[in-house]
Amino acid sequence: MGTALQSQQNRSYAIIGTGAIGGFYGAKLQQAGFEVHFLLHSDYQFVRQRGLRVDSVWGDFTLDSLNVYNDVHQMPPCDVVIVALKTTRNSLLTTLLPPVLKESGAVLMLQNGLGNEETVAPIVGPAHILGGLCFICSNKVGEGHIHHLDYGAITLGEYAPDYQPWGITATLQNIAGDFETAGIPTQFAEDLLLARWKKLIWNIPYNGLSVVLNARTDEIMGNQYTRLLSEQLMREVAAIAAGYNREIPESFIQKMLDHTAKMKPYITSMKLDYDHHRPLEVESIVGNPLQAAIAKQIPVPKIAMLYAQLNFINTQIKAQQTLPRS
Numbered sequence: 065m066g067t068a069l070q071s072q073q074n075r076s077y078a079i080i081g082t083g084a085i086g087g088f089y090g091a092k093l094q095q096a097g098f099e100v101h102f103l104l105h106s107d108y109q110f111v112r113q114r115g116l117r118v119d120s121v122w123g124d125f126t127l128d129s130l131n132v133y134n135d136v137h138q139m140p141p142c143d144v145v146i147v148a149l150k151t152t153r154n155s156l157l158t159t160l161l162p163p164v165l166k167e168s169g170a171v172l173m174l175q176n177g178l179g180n181e182e183t184v185a186p187i188v189g190p191a192h193i194l195g196g197l198c199f200i201c202s203n204k205v206g207e208g209h210i211h212h213l214d215y216g217a218i219t220l221g222e223y224a225p226d227y228q229p230w231g232i233t234a235t236l237q238n239i240a241g242d243f244e245t246a247g248i249p250t251q252f253a254e255d256l257l258l259a260r261w262k263k264l265i266w267n268i269p270y271n272g273l274s275v276v277l278n279a280r281t282d283e284i285m286g287n288q289y290t291r292l293l294s295e296q297l298m299r300e301v302a303a304i305a306a307g308y309n310r311e312i313p314e315s316f317i318q319k320m321l322d323h324t325a326k327m328k329p330y331i332t333s334m335k336l337d338y339d340h341h342r343p344l345e346v347e348s349i350v351g352n353p354l355q356a357a358i359a360k361q362i363p364v365p366k367i368a369m370l371y372a373q374l375n376f377i378n379t380q381i382k383a384q385q386t387l388p389r390s
């Protein structure tokens with residue numbers, strides 16, 4: 065939506081959420097020569113003094129000199145603002161986004177789940193809003209230290225009201241070109257909502273069950289009953305998507321099952337948050353899809369049960385965080 069992003073050669077990027085996703089992709093963009101401005105949080109002083117270290121299957125590197133900030137008001141307005149916060153922090157975007165986005169700029173939501181683009185639409189008005197699905201295994205393992213374990217591709221799609229398919233725009237092509245220049249394999253989604261539902265086919269069963277079962281993906285797939293449960297959850301996700309006129313074929317479900325069975329043993333990002341007593345992305349990854357099913361009266365009993373379990377666990381995590389430190 066909005067006016068086409070300037071097609072000048074060097075677009076400037078702001079990274080809101082310099083973690084496993086924002087830290088990795090932002091560092092790759094800077095490594096490729098783009099102007100990148102990183103908003104940092106708890107590791108601002110560390111990165112300002114020691115730089116940003118990236119251990120990657122694509123080759124390790126460290127950025128010794130980078131534009132880092134702990135206050136968005138100190139950052140220059142940028143052509144593209146990449147949002148890579150956990151979705152549990154998206155309430156911050158009302159204050160974090162406006163100062164760093166140029167009038168003709170674009171916001172790229174590099175987050176899992178459903179409804180993230182709708183969160184920012186009222187904040188940024190007619191600016192371009194893009195959604196990015198990251199097919200990557202990456203962890204923030206320490207202050208200013210990102211570990212990129214596997215994969216790395218991104219699928220980009222343009223958001224339009226009610227998630228109506230918006231096709232491939234010049235803005236999408238310009239940003240995809242920058243990512244490809246940075247060595248990041250990038251695909252287009254002509255229908256962002258379909259792309260998000262297809263990612264949720266994976267995220268709802270494996271992010272959710274990894275927490276409920278305290279298990280890696282290989283352990284879930286190694287048990288006949290939890291492998292079947294994963295498949296049944298996938299079918300419920302496909303049923304919701306169909307209720308919104310997004311058809312996901314059975315072959316895609318089998319592809320996701322086969323792919324996961326062959327994956328290196330993997331701890332999902334939600335399980336890592338659970339292990340570190342951080343709030344879980346329950347609402348964006350499970351709650352919002354469940355609400356979408358309820359709105360269309362689509363029966364998804366297993367997703368409903370998974371949501372109840374995750375909501376209970378997440379409530380306990382948040383309660384622990386509000387307790388005074390002993």
Ligand SMILES: NC(=O)C1=CN([C@@H]2O[C@H](COP(=O)(O)OP(=O)(O)OC[C@H]3O[C@@H](n4cnc5c(N)ncnc54)[C@H](OP(=O)(O)O)[C@@H]3O)[C@@H](O)[C@H]2O)C=CC1
Pocket residue numbers: 080081082083084085086103104105106107148149150151153156174175176177198199200201202203204333345
């Ligand atoms: N990790 C992965 O492999 C994948 C992740 N995703 C998705 O990508 C999104 C981002 O996840 P991920 O990168 O793993 O998350 P991380 O927790 O690694 O990164 C989030 C970053 O946001 C920062 N942050 C938190 N609060 C603020 C604030 N107030 N101001 C500025 N920065 C802040 C955190 O800093 P601090 O730590 O200092 O608080 C952290 O560096 C999620 O939606 C996730 O589901 C999708 C595919 C794969």
Ligand SMILES: CC(C)(CO)C(=O)C(=O)O
Pocket residue numbers: 176198199200201266267271332333334
């Ligand atoms: C599919 C996978 C595992 C990597 O992109 C993912 O979405 C996640 O870890 O959240």
